[in-house]
Amino acid sequence: MVGNWEWKFLKILSNVNLAEYTSWMIGGDADHFCLPTSMDELRAAFQEAKNNNWPITVFSGGSNVLIADRGIRGLTICLRRLSAIESKIENNQLVIECLAGTAKSELLKLFLKNQLAPALFLAGLPGDVGGGVVMNAGVAENFSPREFMDFVTWIDVMDFDGQTRRISKEKLQISYRHCDGWQPGVIVRAQISWPLVQDKDVILKVREANKIRLTKQPLDMPSCGSVFRNPDNAKAAQLIDQCGLKGFCIGDAQVSLKHANFIVNLKKATATDVWNVISHVKRTVLQQKSVELQTEVVRLGQWT
């Protein structure tokens, strides 16, 4: 079969602990696990799952997922090695095409090199391009772009039969921290473009923004960033702080003392500890503030 040589090296491992693949450093084992490096390897993984009747779970940078202590049944595909990036100048725009597992920091490097505003937006965003699309990752500051889908022009999605289709941004349903209309399948590629309007001070602005972020966020501890979405006309962090929940702890999962919307792993927190803290915060904010917080973080695996 054409392309056989490309994916014959795909390794599917069994009973792989996923904690080290997440920014929270938390999670049980995947029954089966692989890290495809090419489209053909991804197709091969889908085929293998089909042959064995395994359900498929996908993640990439692991910076917005809470993986169950009991792990994930079937095949877990981590996309972070499906990574490649190219850029060109076209119609006075910087046009970037990249595979979905490309780290956002690779985009950051290109925007910095070209002295363009998206560098400022990307500086504080961990994870990979596919995760950025799915979560429509965004920043609180009034930057432009402010959300990931502001600079995406199209995405390619591979369905579970290995067929790829291109979807333009206009066909997607884009909302706060969410992007729909691409399922079923896995996002495998994206095109990003931005006008070539140089800002010679962008590197200085990035340094300043990073400094501020370090003072406000517990970036020295494992977390997944903000756990809750901001409700309309309010800030989740403020509500949680006003309820006196900073420092609230179950096991080794703690509402950060620095930023109330972060839950940090002090050392050996389990997914259950984190989920119990999340549930307590939700209950307390509902009782005291009459606001129903929604989680931004995505739960994966076997929770019941």
Ligand SMILES: Cc1cc2nc3c(=O)[nH]c(=O)nc-3n(C[C@H](O)[C@H](O)[C@H](O)COP(=O)(O)OP(=O)(O)OC[C@H]3O[C@@H](n4cnc5c(N)ncnc54)[C@H](O)[C@@H]3O)c2cc1C
């Ligand atoms: C310290 C810290 C700070 C953060 N700050 C911010 C912030 O300012 N703003 C913000 O929005 N987020 C922030 N986050 C959260 C997170 O970094 C973003 O949501 C990021 O875009 C997730 O990307 P990821 O590759 O890690 O996705 P993952 O965590 O791997 O996955 C997230 C979801 O996307 C799905 N997914 C991932 N890739 C694909 C794909 N290729 N195809 C289909 N589905 C896919 C997964 O199944 C899962 O449902 C922060 C996280 C940390 C740890």
